[in-house]
Amino acid sequence: MNETKPQQTIAYFSMEIALESKLPTYSGGLGILAGDTIRSAADLKLPMVAVSLVHRQGYFAQTLDADGGQTESPVVWDVAKSCRELSPRIQIEIEGRSVHVRAWQYTVEGIGGHEVPVILLDTGLPENFDWDRTLTDHLYGGDSQYRLCQEIVLGIGGVRMLRALGHHDVARFHMNEGHAALLGLELLDERARWFQRERFDHDDVEAIKKQCVFTTHTPVPAGHDKFPLDQVRSTLGRDDIFDIHEVFCCENELNMTYLALNLSHYVNGVAKKHGEVSREMLQPKDASHHYQIDHITNGVHLGTWASPSFADLFDRHIPGWREDNASLRAALNIPEEAVWQAHQAAKARAIKEVNRRTVAGFDLDTFTIGFARRAATYKRAELLLTAPEKLKQIASRVGPLQIIYGGKAHPKDEAGKQTIRKIVQTSEALGPDVRLVYLEDYDWELGAILTAGVDVWLNTPMPPLEASGTSGMKAALNGVPNLSVLDGWWIEGCIEGVTGWAIDGLAKGKKSKNRTPLDAKSLYQKLEKVVLPTYYGQRDDWLRVMRHAIALNAPHFNTQRMVQQYVVKAYFE
Incomplete structure (x- = not known):
């Protein structure tokens, strides 16, 4: 300059x-x-x-x-x-x-x-x-x-x-x-x-x-x-x-x-x-x-957040996607097996990182949930752990679970720190069918590994307190479906059963002073009746969701489109 x-x-x-x-x-x-x-x-x-x-x-x-x-x-x-x-x-x-x-x-x-x-x-x-x-x-x-x-x-x-x-x-x-x-x-x-x-x-x-x-x-x-x-x-x-x-x-x-x-x-x-x-x-x-x-x-910068395996996949099948993010809508034309191989490579990278940092013994074949963001109480990080016995029953009946948590609490946020402690202490009571780790010092590099390498990305804020939530966009770019509360960007990005799944314990138009138990019930139902059975027993359906997560969400939820909107609406209008 x-x-x-x-x-x-x-x-x-x-x-x-x-x-x-x-x-x-x-x-x-x-x-x-x-x-x-x-x-x-x-x-x-x-x-x-x-x-x-x-x-x-x-x-x-x-x-x-x-x-x-x-x-x-x-x-x-x-x-x-x-x-x-x-x-x-x-x-x-x-x-x-x-x-x-x-x-x-x-x-x-x-x-x-x-x-x-x-x-x-x-x-x-x-x-x-x-x-x-x-x-x-x-x-x-x-x-x-x-x-x-x-x-x-x-x-x-x-x-x-x-x-x-x-x-x-x-x-x-x-x-x-x-x-x-x-x-x-x-x-x-x-x-x-x-x-x-x-x-x-x-x-x-x-x-x-x-x-x-x-x-x-x-x-x-x-x-x-x-x-x-x-x-x-x-x-x-x-x-x-x-x-x-x-x-x-x-x-x-x-x-x-x-x-x-x-x-x-x-x-x-x-x-x-x-x-x-x-x-x-x-x-x-x-x-x-x-x-x-x-x-x-x-949005997110697609060139930054595409994992190495998916960047290579896009380079082979959709050349020019970095210059024209909207071209990723063509991801529906990528062979399903190629998408699965790219995901397995990203997942192997994440599992390797978890096992390097911990003694959890995570494996490639087990369904893996990712939840990583700032440890603030309104994010409700512990919603998945509301009923540990229920979670264990689901895992034993439908298929085993691995859960990866990460995120920092502000030094002065004692409630956020307590949330981390609760999650870590709950891990000991989950048993062999549900393995849980809380990875310390969550940052850009770990975020890139996890958003691309888990099987589903979980987000459970208390509506309407999530402004946007860009980590789920990074997951979608890498073919990882979202399982999230309808708040922030996910209201716009969720097509039920197509790009992922919604957690919504309230009937449409209803309100509740304490919706957390209802949302927890909805989360458990989605895991037991839809998400886990699809992953373990209906691979073609799972791959269809993965490809739609890329093709329908990545072309829109990116900073290329976002910056262009700022140019038109705010910068040079």
Whole structure:
């Protein structure tokens, strides 16, 4: 990237971005989605620059003891080995101090050679105070003050760094979640200074809205950052901004989601259902104001998540699928036996990894369920284990089971940690017909192995709290059917008995204060009456579902289609 040449570009801001499997610049789904977005933008030759923090000590490495107790440790990496240091330096004000920021560039290259630079901001400079040097160390670490300071670095520092690098003609600023919303404040201040005014006004707000796009990713309240106004005043060193109520509309707090909403001309959720939930959840009580919230369903970067055996299969039967993801609809023409062989190769890889990490003694012929995602209580990871005796009976009557779990709990999420402990401790009571492992330190590499290598992918969130859920898309790409609750993307991707199966304990149109027992009953029924009998006794039917999972889901649930929708709806409309 030429550091001084102005570019008409899309500036994509995200607190986390998964760049490589071994670089700890992400924690989970949000970061993986950001990385896949950038890879598809590079494939499509989209003029984009991405901005994030360097996260010198990562999210954390997870270790589990024999009882499932989680401990965390930093993941330190050598930034200079993977990134190029850029020459500009910028400064931002935090708590009345000048904090110096430098930038590192990681370059993502698309399939046609187009490059998208990723700018990683870094406060680890000797001229900064000791505490300020740590602000770009820990992803989602520290307390509320640490988080606010990080978001100042990302939003305000990110805009200033882009200007220092020569990006003076950015077409759109895309906020991937509300963490970057303070970029809007910097844009407002920029415009006021341009017109030689000390403060921004309504006309500035309207102008900045045209430049900003906001994607919200969570219907869970804890996922929306909020800071008390006194904390914001002392940290930013100003209180004039709160006089503009059309920007800072929440009393007694700065809500980063509403700041992003108020400063964006286009807002979207990440699945059709999530768009509906967001429109209901985020509308203010004041009926005089109404937010237009669209949806663009998430996807995955197919070239990244196709396992080696399936990538080879597609190369042989559907050449050009990386350039044209929609061409995978032709997967129905791939011979069934070739699909099965590719799956068995991916499964052998997963079984080998499980047995390398544990003494579980998993085997290739046993039906294997995969469940791996962040260990948050609303994900209901233990739904499959609601009635261990019932699960054992199903396995003894219909066929044995192997279950692979994985996922980290946030260091401060004690309920999530307890979920992990319950799962690990339940494994001891399941007996020989149901083998269960919980693999520690779930990450990109392990995720790729498991989503491709299990026989069915399980997802059991409490509706409507799953915004999207991209792991199931990776599974479908590799011919692995989903067995999941109808929430997030699966509402759009599920064709019962064709692409997979739905878990739905409620009759259509019914509601329940506690649907978990009903969903558990539905899950057990599907396993006993449909899924296991088909796998063990009706191989042709199983292969039909596998091929349809690829042909009907992969051509749509990919970031190539997703980015093209952003181009049409949000970037260059």
